[in-house]
Amino acid sequence: MKVLITGGLGFLGSNITRKFLERGENVILCDNLSRRGSEVNLENLKKEFSTVTNYEAEINDVPSVIVREKPDLIYHFAAQVAVTKSVISPVSDFKINAEGTFHVARTAYDLGIPLIYSSTNKVFGDNVNDVPIKELETRYDFDGEFGQKGIHEGFSVDAKNHTPYGCSKLVGDIYVREFGGVVNRCSCMYGKNQFGIIDQGWVSYFIIQKMLGKDITIFGDGKQVRDLVYSDDVIELLMLEGKALLDGDPDIKGEVFNVGGGFNNTVSLLELCKKLGITPKFGDWRPSDQKVFYCDVAKAKRVLGWEPKIGVDEGISRLHKWVEEHKDHF
Numbered sequence: 001m002k003v004l005i006t007g008g009l010g011f012l013g014s015n016i017t018r019k020f021l022e023r024g025e026n027v028i029l030c031d032n033l034s035r036r037g038s039e040v041n042l043e044n045l046k047k048e049f050s051t052v053t054n055y056e057a058e059i060n061d062v063p064s065v066i067v068r069e070k071p072d073l074i075y076h077f078a079a080q081v082a083v084t085k086s087v088i089s090p091v092s093d094f095k096i097n098a099e100g101t102f103h104v105a106r107t108a109y110d111l112g113i114p115l116i117y118s119s120t121n122k123v124f125g126d127n128v129n130d131v132p133i134k135e136l137e138t139r140y141d142f143d144g145e146f147g148q149k150g151i152h153e154g155f156s157v158d159a160k161n162h163t164p165y166g167c168s169k170l171v172g173d174i175y176v177r178e179f180g181g182v183v184n185r186c187s188c189m190y191g192k193n194q195f196g197i198i199d200q201g202w203v204s205y206f207i208i209q210k211m212l213g214k215d216i217t218i219f220g221d222g223k224q225v226r227d228l229v230y231s232d233d234v235i236e237l238l239m240l241e242g243k244a245l246l247d248g249d250p251d252i253k254g255e256v257f258n259v260g261g262g263f264n265n266t267v268s269l270l271e272l273c274k275k276l277g278i279t280p281k282f283g284d285w286r287p288s289d290q291k292v293f294y295c296d297v298a299k300a301k302r303v304l305g306w307e308p309k310i311g312v313d314e315g316i317s318r319l320h321k322w323v324e325e326h327k328d329h330f
């Protein structure tokens, strides 16, 4: 089987690439190497799999690579990934995430190639902040119907304050489903190969900063809650989706799934700092930050039998080990 992965040298992309290469599949990567660390991920993959090929392609060039390579399956992960950058440069964010995804999804559709896309919980926008919450000692939590269950896929994406990133990813999310692809609305993913920066990949960023003995600033009061999902769990789901699409499973085409750790894998920023032995500094809240987000992953369990297995402590210890092993790169 030939699999084409856009953003294949980023955090998520390089992890799934490794899995497919271990299985002996033919993997074609399209990554412009713009993410810090993507060249390290390429180097590491090449050490084990000398034949791995990356088209150093801009998102706009990906459709022509698809036409040339005619893969059996496409994973589309390449994106402008930071909310903060989308606020500073919304045009570039739109071109990569909205326009870029449209062309990739349309080309895949025209050629009859199944496509799987990584969307985000940011598509729910500020609507999430209208859910009643309660304040506990170290965290906020949803109160009422979403408490301990989380936000389901049917939650409204309408209304306001998505941030440019939330908007551009939502455009991609809608088009991918229109073209019959599968959409994954990811919560906070973390794991090996994640070169976290202040703008994105906060769990990895906190661990790296701590290792380097540098300050960590929390924007807001630190009681914000997120559900963490470890990359190996995500990859298991993405591979199940690929198999279902290739098998022609009627329950999966055009579907959207929440991908997160769910309530059992929630942590507040303050709680994570405590686990890591970090004493943070504090800054102003970021625009449209969600005070609480955790998702309901019941649909992925019902349709594909998937649920996250790697708990927060185990995941953090695996990521910690990887950061230590790669300390020369930070």
Ligand SMILES: NC(=O)c1ccc[n+]([C@@H]2O[C@H](COP(=O)([O-])OP(=O)(O)OC[C@H]3O[C@@H](n4cnc5c(N)ncnc54)[C@H](O)[C@@H]3O)[C@@H](O)[C@H]2O)c1
Binding pocket: 006, 007, 008, 009, 010, 011, 012, 013, 030, 031, 032, 033, 034, 035, 038, 057, 058, 059, 060, 076, 077, 078, 079, 080, 081, 096, 118, 119, 120, 121, 169, 185, 186, 187, 188, 189, 190, 201
């Ligand atoms: N990491 C998370 O917690 C998270 C959460 C929600 C959604 N997502 C989504 O998951 C996907 C993967 O995220 P990630 O954390 O692996 O990000 P990442 O930045 O590690 O990987 C993205 C890759 O895409 C490449 N890329 C960026 N712009 C490109 C362009 N214009 N043309 C070609 N390649 C380009 C980068 O070099 C990078 O290797 C993204 O679509 C992101 O929006 C991630």
